[in-house]
Amino acid sequence: MHLHLAGIDLELLPDLAVFVPETRDLLVADLHLGKSATFRARGIPIPEGETAADLQRLTLLAERTHASRIIVAGDLVHAPEALRHDLPDTLAQWMEDCPATVLLVAGNHDQRAGLHRIPCPSVPELTLGPLLIRHHPESIRPDQPAIAGHWHPSIRLPDSPRRSSRLACFFLHHQCLILPGFGSFTGTHPITPTPGDRVFVPLGTKVREIPAALLPS
């Protein structure tokens, strides 16, 4: 599904990412790599697996879209503990193998984890033509066209008469498109849309916009 934001064509992908055909940029947010390692470092036994799986998903996505650059809109890694062991090496190796370059727009988790220890170039924010890319949506002026992360938005929708599902979604609030969390070991946060907001949900192989009449208010 395509969305035009400030004249830029954005392709919303069901894989929880956005592709910009004009610049061949692939945008994702909130991977929270090394989350299970963080749990283990604090004494909570959780098996490893999600880091490799998420990076592989991202590689496949870059290959499929022929993206030249992957922009991570913040929270690539989860916490300082995540970087203490093999994650920096894993990341460096992955960047070498990945067909696209990688640019991190630093998020709060990245900063706490230590940007200097993340083996990937990072910037506090980025402009893509008229679009501002920043991790925190709260800090963006309502009239500024932007792409952000941080919220891990999801929406609860009825899927049969007496049942509802919570689905990760893209959320257009004012002029800011908030990306769903990409990491498979991250939760979601239910949003409450206000009039004028738009919600896009990955359904099967497509992304669909939810008609305003069906949005919870």
Next chain:
Amino acid sequence: MPACHSHSLTPPLAAWFADQRGQPQGFQRAAWKAHAEGRSGLIHAPTGFGKTLAAWLGPLDEAMRDLPHDRPAPCRLLWITPLRALAADTLQALAEPIQHLGLPWEIAARTGDTSAYRRAKLRERLPFALITTPESLSLMISQPDFRRRLAGLTTVVLDEWHELLGSKRGVQTELALARLRRWFPELRTWGLSATLGNLDQAREALLGNRHPEGVTLTAPVIKPLEIETLIPQDIERFPWAGHLGTRMAGPVARRILQARTTLLFTNTRSQTELWFQEILAALPDLHGQIAMHHGSLDREERQRVEAGLKDGSLRCVVCTSSLDLGVDFAPVDQVIQVGSPKGIARLAQRAGRSGHQPGAKSRILGVPTHALELIEFAAARDGWEAREIEARIPLHQPLDVLVQHTLTCLLGQPDDPAELLQEFRTTRAFRDLDSTSWQWLVGFITSGGHALQAYPQYRKAHQGNDGLLHFDDAAAARLHRMNIGTITSDPAITLRFASGKSLGTVEESFISRIRPGQVFVFAGRQLELVRFHQLQATVRASTKKHRGQVATWNGGKSPLSNELASAIARRLHHPPSPAPEHRAVQPILDVQRRWSVLPGRDQLVVEFTRTREGEHLFIYPFAGRLVHEGLATLAAARLSRDIGESVDLTQNDYGFSLMAVRGLSLSEALIRSLLSPQDLLDDLLSAMNSAEMARRQFREIARVAGLLAPDLPGKRRSHRDLQVSSSLLFEVFTRYDPDNLLLDQARREILERQLEWTRLKATLDHLAQRPLHLIETERLTPMAFPLWADQLSAHLPAGDAHTRLEAMLARLEQEASQS
């Protein structure tokens, strides 16, 4: 240790007893004697019959013989109580003879409510007798010097043991007892239990592998129990569908006026909120003398109500099971049960809250909220008279509790894995724990998540060069200690006024449905939600005219006990004696008979009805709510698979219903295939997965096993990197560690606890033998109506998640094109 002296108490104690209580009863003497002989056991007597003194005077008497009377004594006794609220009253009861005899021996309580200062004092010096809860006991076991400080321990008493039995807290207690007995092989264990159908199992769980040496002492007196039912007047105009709701509030209010102090029990917290409103409206003059009590209210509020009950300043308290236990409220002279009694022992326990003296009669007034509950009260009376009392089955091998307890033990002291296993095997719960499971568990807590793979960054338990298991990481230990005691509590949302005053807690699932500005009822107040953020909901008093929705809690619907269900089936067909309730409900039973047939246990009645919504099957196995839930899930899954339609299902204590838009029919072949015992496990497991039950059950397991960081307000910041939902954890484990035994436990617990697999299978086998009675009815019968009207019904959509999403997509598009 076995003493040669006779079992009569030392003279000063005997004199005190004679002065206060008169003649000791036989079971009390027997308990004192057995204790003096070094034996353990279970004391079984109704509330108010002197169980406390039976257990307490043995150890006290022994101490008076052993110890000098002019100086403080070391800790000799642990008194474990399941309810924090009971600690204060127990303290008073135990202190009474000590004070009277002028002994300088201290008695103190340590519970979750004890202040940090007090706890620190207790860490310095344990009192002669320490009253505590299972959670606090576990916490103390995690302290390295606890064993040394307990060196003089002779006896541990488990108060209200029936209350712990059958729960994970009970297993936690079994494990703690095993630890104490390993430390002090001479330790005597005494349990106190109210009426229970399986005393032998209760004693086994209490004493572990030492149960053959234990005694069971029963008070010979049976406390008389009188069950009266408030019968709706004007039976002719009894609503045919039977729903009474709160229509009985008027007559109930009149009964409240006739008594001095009334305890009005309901079955759920939301019913408590509702009835509190109704009683208040019916008795405006008693404003200020009517209160409510349930487990989610703020502690201060609950204590205020309890004090009001004790001093007689309250006329009526509307409550839930939070007031089922222990504390003696002398002024209470009337007990009312609103809604189904649910179980025979439960009704007797509640009735016991009045007439709290030995010899007094227990009385309870039943108030039906539904016509069939009239029969339930009559059946409960039948059951009580036939002494068909419910059993509480102790749990078998909950590994999540063992994970937690193993770490607790290791915090206290490093230990040898083989010796630990041996210790754990002395409990009933883990007596047949196999070494494979044990090795898995050791691997799980030492490797960091995948029992077959060790992660370098993992910090918790580890096996040292000495071969012992150690757990000494300070940060992980802090997390673990916070996690002890979270066995029962679901993360709760605290309700607060902006001023900071706390009102109590609600479940996240309820408050997340309330929008800011919306009004709801909690603790009898109209509240408006201001904001809900991070486990805190800020509210203000609402001035809005309309009444908001009443706070609800999950798991509010407890099932009828098997014993009561049998008594009901028997009463419907072969009533053992005439009962006024039975006469009252007769018109409804007649309608049922006229339109259909009266279901029972001799034949399986199946009704088929068409309504505007579609086609319904109503099936009445009379096997209890949980079994019906399993049967309904199974039948709905099979039906949905065969006809390719979504199926709605509901269940109650009498039966279950299936509804589909089309595709149902009244054929014996269809019914038999839906309820066939063949492929039961596979079909049920696949139905369950789609119902996401295992995922739900995993929440509790993950919490107990310490996989979810404790959600303590105030302490949150340091753990915010550890926030994760249990369903996400479930996915991660399923994907990356599918052999994890905790996943296996989740499936097992669903089968055993949620669906009662054993009973379910027995029911299906039995149903396969029973003749079917198939009948098509023109209208919903009185038995069918409550199933049809059940709001809490489940929906089993056709197809898998993918198909469902596609269907949703189509519907979204359709609705979009219409809007």
